[in-house]
Amino acid sequence: MNRRYPPFLIGVLAFAYAFLYVPIVLVIVYSFNDSRLVSVWGGFSLRWYRALLENEQVLRAAWLSLRVAIVSATVATVLGTLAGIALTRMGRYPGRFLFTGMLAAPLVMPEIITGLSLLLLFVTLQDLIGWPSGRGALTITLSHITFCMAFVAVVAQSRLAAMDAALEEAALDLGGTPFRVTLDITLPLIMPAMVSGWLLSFTLSLDDLVITSFVSGPGASTLPMLIYSKVKLGLTPDINALATLIIVMVSICVGVAGWLMYRRPVPQRV
Amino acid sequence: MPDSPAQSPSSDAARRLPRPWDNPAQVPFIQIKGLSKRFDDVTAVNDVSLDIFRGELFAILGGSGSGKTTLLRMLAGFEQPAAGSIVIDGVDMTPVPPYERPVNMMFQSYALFPHMTVEQNVAYGLRKEGLPRADIARRVAEMLALVKLGSLGGRKPDQLSGGEQQRVALARALVKRPKVLLLDEPLAALDRKLREHTQFELMNIQDQLGITFLVVTHDQEEAMTLATRIAVMNAGRFVQVGTPAEIYEFPCNRFVADFFGTVNLFSGRVAGNSGDTLSFRADNLPGVICAPATTCQTGDEAWIAVRPEKISLSKAPPAGSDENVFRGMVWDLAYYGNLSLYQINLDGGHIIEVSVQNRVRSAQRVAEWYDEVYVYWGKQNSVVLRE
Structure with missing residues (x-):
């Protein structure tokens, strides 16, 4: 069918997408710039990518970011999934709405407040029990687990809520103990939600700057912190290359996560 | 045709089936005694008592909200009764969790495990029993042959038609040889032609296996054609219990008379x-x-x-x-x-x-x-x- 779209709508749409994506495209294009000056085109080159590989500081920050992201996404996926299962499968109890809401609240809490409160907590804990001693990779990971967990729980919960509860009942009826039923039926069916929760947590952890700045200590700089501090000293072209690498990684994670969530719908309740 | 005098229910000679419910010496297979269940302020099942005999195909009939599904879920063990007891074959089932009851259920939505093949679905219950592999394979094959799905064992549920899914659900519920099979609206999701066919198939299978069937339905035609006896349920109580003919010809009140036919x-x-x-x-x-x-x-x-x-x-x-x-x-x-x-x-x-x-x-x-x-x-x- 030949549909004619109103030119005005196309114009608005083009403007909106340009607004969103032109800056990102510029970063990517200039990452291949041969020139030393950030805003002057000097021909195509991969020299800034090569420079990145030789930059000890960048590599150390990237390695820390990756470690933090992998550990916190994994722990958050386990805890968040369990929380999601508990909240959806406990049936009706007083205060259910409150608990469900409270699990999602960290998602909309201003990061500056989350960061500040976590910093306070870590300082108090150190005074009281001596753990965690000082701030660094451990405190960053713990903080990332807290906000990623809320995210995974919400994703797992929505998948569980859409799943026919009769599936679990059928398995119980056929002789599976509640623990076996969770392993045999529930977990395989919400696995896509868990994987996509993991990928999104990984992404969130990888880009977090505000909370991380609050809870990190001397010598523990993540990639976003490093970029931010470098930009304060003036833009260098290798930052563009680094940004491009991060964009590619995040796009892959978010794309796979979205595909997993919408690829095959769970069997719906009748 | 001249009208002949109506037969009273106790001398109904048209059905030559044995009538265990008229024999006081017969011990009921399922005894439900004073069963009640409340949800918040609603009494879903209100002091219900019922005896069902071995080999019966018993139907519980009621509209939505009559409490029939809650009663079925209490028999399966998914809901705990507030009062009363359920005895199956002489054993009190009230405190027994669903995974230890000799009862299996066919769900209205069929509840087939979407990540397993037809064979794996049917084998699930036997695997949980810890049977040897060879026994499981043999019994699954037998059961799939009984429901005429022998060639579809390797398919996933979403590759099956509605009627095939229904038969997988039946096979999965029967393969453990339960003492009682519970069926929640077994034919509701099928189209009309398939329903009539499946109805007879269900009766044949019940006849072959001799398992006691308990069907919950809102469809009076389904209940009349399938069941040996029917309990009509309304507002959490049984209004009348009897054979289809008794209920149709000798309704006990206007509700039952109106519920069945015109x-x-x-x-x-x-x-x-x-x-x-x-x-x-x-x-x-x-x-x-x-x-x-x-x-x-x-x-x-x-x-x-x-x-x-x-x-x-x-x-x-x-x-x-x-x-x-x-x-x-x-x-x-x-x-x-x-x-x-x-x-x-x-x-x-x-x-x-x-x-x-x-x-x-x-x-x-x-x-x-x-x-x-x-x-x-x-x-x-x-x-x-x-x-």
Whole structure:
């Protein structure tokens, strides 16, 4: 069918997408710039990518970011999934709405407040029990687990809520103990939600700057912190290359996560 | 066909099946005693008691919200009763969790595990029992052959049609050889042609295996054709328990009479009750309706129920007795091929429904719109209802 779209709508749409994506495209294009000056085109080159590989500081920050992201996404996926299962499968109890809401609240809490409160907590804990001693990779990971967990729980919960509860009942009826039923039926069916929760947590952890700045200590700089501090000293072209690498990684994670969530719908309740 | 006197339920010779429920020496297979369940402020099941016998195909029939599904879920163990007990084959099941009950359920949504093949679905229950691999494979194959799905064992549920999914669900529930099979609206998701076919298949399988079936349904036709006995449920209680014929021909109140098929109801008062005849004066109807004698007293408020197919229709007044003969006018008619349905506006303004079998091939009908007609029925076809 030949549909004619109103030119005005196309114009608005083009403007909106340009607004969103032109800056990102510029970063990517200039990452291949041969020139030393950030805003002057000097021909195509991969020299800034090569420079990145030789930059000890960048590599150390990237390695820390990756470690933090992998550990916190994994722990958050386990805890968040369990929380999601508990909240959806406990049936009706007083205060259910409150608990469900409270699990999602960290998602909309201003990061500056989350960061500040976590910093306070870590300082108090150190005074009281001596753990965690000082701030660094451990405190960053713990903080990332807290906000990623809320995210995974919400994703797992929505998948569980859409799943026919009769599936679990059928398995119980056929002789599976509640623990076996969770392993045999529930977990395989919400696995896509868990994987996509993991990928999104990984992404969130990888880009977090505000909370991380609050809870990190001397010598523990993540990639976003490093970029931010470098930009304060003036833009260098290798930052563009680094940004491009991060964009590619995040796009892959978010794309796979979205595909997993919408690829095959769970069997719906009748 | 001349009307013969109605058989009382206890001497129903038409069904030559053994009737264990009439034998006091027979021990019930499932005994439900004083079972109740409340959800917040709603009493879903209210002090229900029921005996079901081995090999029965028992149907619990009720509208939505009648408590029938809650009762079924208590039998499966998914809901804990607030009071009462469930005994199956002499063992009190009330405290037993669902995974240890000798009961399996076929869910309305079928609840097939989407990440497993048909074979894995059917084998799940046997694997949880810890049977040897070879035994599992043999029993799964047998069961799939029984439900005629032998060649589809490797498919995933979403590659099956609705009827095939239904049979997988049945096979999965039967493979553990449960003492009781619970079926929640087993045919509701199938289209009409498939339903009729599946209905007979279900009865055949039940016959072959001898497992006690307990079906929950809202469809009175399904209950009547499938079941040995039916319990009609309303507002958490059983209104009437009996064979399909007992419930259809001898309903205990207006709710049951109306729930099963169509019925013409006359409200009024008992005018006399002598010998073997009860005479009844209906509101808005000249003359009296005759019915078999009951324990009613003269002057009692009551209702007379008459089924449309029990009423005869003719254009001339019937010869002989003038008992239960009323004059009226054809108000509306519908032709169904095998039968015609007439709405007759009786003198006095009461509109009743009469169904006439089209027994002779003819383009002519017994009566046409606005014809004056007479309707009549034998007094044994009048059912006296007190509530």
